[in-house]
Amino acid sequence: MTTPSPLPRRQVHLVDLTTIAGATYSPTLGYLQAAAQADPEVAARCSFTRHALLSRGSWFEPVCEQVLASLDDPLAVAFTVYFWNRAKSLELARRIKLAWPGCRIVLGGNDVSYQQDTLFAEAPWTDVLVHGDGEFRFTEVLRAFLRGGEGLARVDGISYWDGAGPDRRLLSTPAADRIEDLSTVPSPISVYSDAELATTSLLVYETNRGCPYGCAFCYWGGATNSKVRRFPMERIAADLDRIIRLADPHMMLALADANFGILPRDVEIARLLVETCRKYDKKVDFFVTWAKNCNKRIVEMAGLLRDGGLLAPVTLSAQSFSTTALDLANRSNIRVDNFRKLQAEFRDLGIPTYTDLIWGMPGETYESFLTGTEEVLTAGGAPIIFPLLLLNNTDYTREKFRRDQKIVVRHLPVDVSDPELTGDTVVAHATMTEQEWLRGLEFRLCLYLFQKSLLRCTLRLLHTAGGVRMVDLCERLRDFLFEGSRESTAHAIARNYRLAWTEPGLVDRELIERELGIEVGSGELYGRQETHFEALLHALVKDPDGLERFVDEAVGLLLGSVPGHLRPDAGSLRAAKELDLAAGAVFRSMITGRREQLAFTAPTGLLDLLREAGDLPPDLHGPAGGTVTGRIGAAPGFLADFRPGSTFSRFVVLVWRGLVSPLRESAVDRDDPGTVASPAPEAEPETAGATAGEAVPVNA
Numbered sequence: 218m219t220t221p222s223p224l225p226r227r228q229v230h231l232v233d234l235t236t237i238a239g240a241t242y243s244p245t246l247g248y249l250q251a252a253a254q255a256d257p258e259v260a261a262r263c264s265f266t267r268h269a270l271l272s273r274g275s276w277f278e279p280v281c282e283q284v285l286a287s288l289d290d291p292l293a294v295a296f297t298v299y300f301w302n303r304a305k306s307l308e309l310a311r312r313i314k315l316a317w318p319g320c321r322i323v324l325g326g327n328d329v330s331y332q333q334d335t336l337f338a339e340a341p342w343t344d345v346l347v348h349g350d351g352e353f354r355f356t357e358v359l360r361a362f363l364r365g366g367e368g369l370a371r372v373d374g375i376s377y378w379d380g381a382g383p384d385r386r387l388l389s390t391p392a393a394d395r396i397e398d399l400s401t402v403p404s405p406i407s408v409y410s411d412a413e414l415a416t417t418s419l420l421v422y423e424t425n426r427g428c429p430y431g432c433a434f435c436y437w438g439g440a441t442n443s444k445v446r447r448f449p450m451e452r453i454a455a456d457l458d459r460i461i462r463l464a465d466p467h468m469m470l471a472l473a474d475a476n477f478g479i480l481p482r483d484v485e486i487a488r489l490l491v492e493t494c495r496k497y498d499k500k501v502d503f504f505v506t507w508a509k510n511c512n513k514r515i516v517e518m519a520g521l522l523r524d525g526g527l528l529a530p531v532t533l534s535a536q537s538f539s540t541t542a543l544d545l546a547n548r549s550n551i552r553v554d555n556f557r558k559l560q561a562e563f564r565d566l567g568i569p570t571y572t573d574l575i576w577g578m579p580g581e582t583y584e585s586f587l588t589g590t591e592e593v594l595t596a597g598g599a600p601i602i603f604p605l606l607l608l609n610n611t612d613y614t615r616e617k618f619r620r621d622q623k624i625v626v627r628h629l630p631v632d633v634s635d636p637e638l639t640g641d642t643v644v645a646h647a648t649m650t651e652q653e654w655l656r657g658l659e660f661r662l663c664l665y666l667f668q669k670s671l672l673r674c675t676l677r678l679l680h681t682a683g684g685v686r687m688v689d690l691c692e693r694l695r696d697f698l699f700e701g702s703r704e705s706t707a708h709a710i711a712r713n714y715r716l717a718w719t720e721p722g723l724v725d726r727e728l729i730e731r732e733l734g735i736e737v738g739s740g741e742l743y744g745r746q747e748t749h750f751e752a753l754l755h756a757l758v759k760d761p762d763g764l765e766r767f768v769d770e771a772v773g774l775l776l777g778s779v780p781g782h783l784r785p786d787a788g789s790l791r792a793a794k795e796l797d798l799a800a801g802a803v804f805r806s807m808i809t810g811r812r813e814q815l816a817f818t819a820p821t822g823l824l825d826l827l828r829e830a831g832d833l834p835p836d837l838h839g840p841a842g843g844t845v846t847g848r849i850g851a852a853p854g855f856l857a858d859f860r861p862g863s864t865f866s867r868f869v870v871l872v873w874r875g876l877v878s879p880l881r882e883s884a885v886d887r888d889d890p891g892t893v894a895s896p897a898p899e900a901e902p903e904t905a906g907a908t909a910g911e912a913v914p915v916n917a
């Protein structure tokens with residue numbers, strides 16, 4: 218008697234078209250494969266291939282060829298779809314269907330779940346759409362495919378074509394329950410080899426799923442609004458041990474939890490991370506979304522991570538300080554007084570924070586946006602401002618809400634550095650005109666350029682002495698940068714930034730690439746954020762004399778908005794300018810590869826003000842009522858940390874996120890430590906800053 222030969226294995230391909238360079242690990246593909254292989258029938262009859270591939274710009278065609286070349290009568294090809302890969306995933310799926318009409322296309326993920334009508338109209342070559350948690354539904358779908366499609370109707374939580382040809386109908390099965398017991402889901406890393414885990418640039422890991430809040434702009438809130446479900450601690454410990462043991466030293470470990478710190482056990486997870494890193498003598502870059510209502514537990518966890526040498530800045534997420542906007546967003550926020558208290562607490566502990574704000578939330582006005590930003594600045598926080606994206610499966614996208622709030626949307630690049638990463642951006646609504654929206658984006662660029670980078674000290678001084686809001690000073694600088702008549706590269710880049718939001722097709726990418734010294738059209742710009750800010754910094758700091766002229770002009774303009782009797786004394790103004798020019802020199806050192814220190818003469822009062830605000834090194838004190846003279850500039854080791862091997866970009870991104878300020882980590886050489894120098898001579902405000910410190914090259 219002969220035993221029947223086993224049925225040939227059928228190919229199943231899993232695709233994640235990523236936008237992050239070097240991210241070869243995809244948690245979603247790992248989950249789908251691990252769960253499917255835990256099923257004996259699927260494991261025996263299917264072979265799996267994962268494709269986590271960078272598909273930006275000119276990489277897309279080779280990626281399509283690579284995936285198509287790997288197919289041989291596949292049973293199914295599955296895609297995980299986010300808004301950033303939607304168009305490309307659907308296009309690759311179309312080509313696959315054309316080449317292999319018998320292959321089933323399965324889609325799932327944040328951007329397409331629950332969107333069956335639009336999705337099947339847009340991509341009729343799709344066979345099955347899986348909604349929500351995918352692991353077990355995908356396994357059942359594969360089992361149905363292995364039986365020729367029979368049984369799909371019994372899989373809950375999917376939409377699919379019933380029948381064939383023109384008479385086929387789109388059917389949706391009853392909604393499936395969420396996976397309550399996550400211990401039944403095999404670990405996504407189990408299907409990855411050691412070599413694969415050792416080479417990825419980004420590893421996204423979940424310790425729990427779900428978010429109990431329901432913010433109207435967020436997919437998590439809109440679609441998953443649910444209690445937090447946990448993966449077992451033993452499994453997390455084992456996974457983290459393997460991940461950290463193998464991790465490349467530059468890998469970013471991103472926790473996908475919606476609210477790290479929401480569960481008491483999260484303290485244990487933070488401790489585990491630190492201990493495991495210590496065990497393997499590793500330091501990974503750690504990205505985490507902290508629980509919205511920051512509390513004692515988070516302070517403790519952030520302290521643990523900081524002491525363990527893991528840079529894990531705390532996000533004091535606010536999104537907005539307007540009660541109208543927060544009500545409409547169904548979001549109760551951290552209270553302003555608590556925000557200030559926490560900000561101070563983190564500063565005392567030396568833990569960096571930043572604050573996410575969204576510009577353009579319905580209910581927000583231009584003035585309330587400025588007021589909210591000022592709140593963050595005066596509390597000592599670092600605001601990062603995002604335009605509002607309208608994401609699928611969020612409350613904001615509901616028909617009635619959009620109508621009531623008169624929401625106007627344009628499909629725009631999320632950042633000019635990546636013209637293909639486009640999203641539906643809210644450009645106007647009932648309380649924000651399109652002109653105001655644009656003005657807010659221009660303001661945000663000036664906030665980064667002047668308040669975070671080039672005029673930090675002067676703005677702080679004018680704000681404190683003159684009582685002018687920091688945001689109003691940045692507003693004036695917006696006029697100066699965007700409306701000024703001067704013809705310079707900086708003004709050209711500013712106009713280019715405006716085009717990025719108004720006529721993205723006309724953006725001169727070459728201008729940015731040339732300025733940053735990037736080979737034009739090489740694609741090197743992809744993946745960078747805020748490149749106009751980076752290019753502007755580059756254009757302004759590279760020529761010290763040009764920078765000084767620019768600063769003089771800007772400060773002269775700002776002084777016009779401070780009433781005469783409130784103007785700071787000329788000595789302080791000049792000192793603030795010297796320090797600001799030294800900050801410019803810190804950026805410049807990354808271009809020239811040469812550390813510079815610039816001379817300064819500063820009254821102790823000014824130093825106290827700036828030091829306490831986090832603008833200067835914490836040990837830069839002076840004698841009461843006296844003056845300190847010396848030189849300040851990039852600290853030894855700075856260039857080794859940021860150049861070469863890393864780019865201008867990394868330092869700029871850290872400044873942008875508020876994790877470093879250009880002078881706080883600088884080295885100071887005091888001329889005469891310990892003695893009280895005579896106060897700086899008085900000078901007229903107009904001449905303030907005429908004598909900037911000389912550049913003193915120091916060996917790098």
Ligand code: B12
Nearest residue numbers: 236295296297299300324325326328347350351355436473
């Ligand atoms: C990690 C993460 C990041 C990382 C890495 C992103 C990357 N490219 O990999 C970083 C920090 C870089 C990032 C950045 C951004 N992100 Co993000 N990010 C996340 C996060 C926290 C986790 C994603 C994840 O991997 N989860 C783990 C996997 C396993 O879960 P999953 O994708 O939901 O998959 C499950 C199901 O959906 C389903 N499923 C998924 N795919 C498929 C496919 C098939 C075939 C099947 C059957 C099932 C299935 O099964 C899976 C397991 O159950 C999510 C929030 C969230 N929890 O989803 C936001 C999220 C994906 N990000 C979002 C956004 C908006 C952004 C930014 C634009 C933010 C900004 N303003 O800058 C940027 C842009 C990123 C870019 N590409 O340039 C949105 C996207 C919404 C959308 N419609 O696509 C989300 C959902 C957050 C939100 N607020 O709503 N992000």
Ligand code: SF4
Nearest residue numbers: 428430432435437438
């Ligand atoms: S913004 Fe944060 S708190 Fe709000 S629903 Fe999304 S994940 Fe939850």
